[in-house]
Amino acid sequence: MNADLMARVNALYPVFAHLPRSLTAPVFDHETAHLQVPGGQVLFTEGAPCRGFPLVLSGAVRVARGSQGGRSLELYRVTPGEMCVISTTCLFGQAPLSAEGACIEPTELVLLSSAGFDMLCKEEPFRRHAFGTLADRIAQLMALVEAVAFQRLDQRLAAALLGHGPLVQATHQALADEVGTVREIVTRLLARFEAAGHVRVGRGRIDLLAPAALRQLADGRLGDPGH
Numbered sequence: 001m002n003a004d005l006m007a008r009v010n011a012l013y014p015v016f017a018h019l020p021r022s023l024t025a026p027v028f029d030h031e032t033a034h035l036q037v038p039g040g041q042v043l044f045t046e047g048a049p050c051r052g053f054p055l056v057l058s059g060a061v062r063v064a065r066g067s068q069g070g071r072s073l074e075l076y077r078v079t080p081g082e083m084c085v086i087s088t089t090c091l092f093g094q095a096p097l098s099a100e101g102a103c104i105e106p107t108e109l110v111l112l113s114s115a116g117f118d119m120l121c122k123e124e125p126f127r128r129h130a131f132g133t134l135a136d137r138i139a140q141l142m143a144l145v146e147a148v149a150f151q152r153l154d155q156r157l158a159a160a161l162l163g164h165g166p167l168v169q170a171t172h173q174a175l176a177d178e179v180g181t182v183r184e185i186v187t188r189l190l191a192r193f194e195a196a197g198h199v200r201v202g203r204g205r206i207d208l209l210a211p212a213a214l215r216q217l218a219d220g221r222l223g224d225p226g227h
Helices: 003-012 014-018 021-030 085-093 114-120 124-150 153-162 172-179 183-195 211-218
Strands: 032-037 042-044 053-058 061-066 072-078 100-103 107-112 199-202 205-208
Touching: 003 014, 003 053, 014 124, 021 032, 021 114, 053 085, 053 114, 072 124, 072 172, 085 114, 085 124, 107 114, 153 172, 153 183, 153 205, 153 211, 172 183, 183 199
Parallel strands: none
Antiparallel strands: 032 107, 042 100, 053 107, 061 072, 061 100, 199 205
16 A cells, blocks of 8 residues: 555554554555445445455445335444444454445545454454444444434434534435435425424425424424424
8 A cells, every 4th residue: 555545544543553564564555455436336235245344535435224125224324534333343253244335425445354354453452443433333323223213203304404404405315214214204204394494395405494493303302393
């Protein structure tokens, strides 16, 4: 790997700077691939063997679980400097992938082979970092499980809208995937939000008119706007 690319990796993933160069140099020279992936392309599929450990340098990867009915639930996104917990657990356990990963925009990444991952795991700083990331992601996934199990869909949609800023440029299908439902339900809920004065729905855009009310709804402090 050339020096400029290695410097970018070290800047985003400082853990590698704490590992001996006698280890990282051969790993990154012989056990990695530098990839430029277009938006929309699937990186890995549920049930497939793990091809390696992705280190995202730019862009973002959406990790989701699908159902037999064609629905999709977003688990998390991997952005620059973050690690993919699905890839980590599969490599640790030598198990098939339990979710699908797709680039939501043009994404640059370094893919570390399973052999390279094993070599790095022999070093305590990398193991500590990997397990720390696992702990953080598991806490996030537990919060997601709680939301899916106990929150109404209107609460989850309100939270998702707030996560996109005051102007949401996302399709109804993309929002449905994010909250784990179907497009028709998102469209109906957005119509309710609009009737209540919380949002204005336009072609390819949703303007948040009352973010404070949406925050109250997301937190369960505001009743269903449809009633």
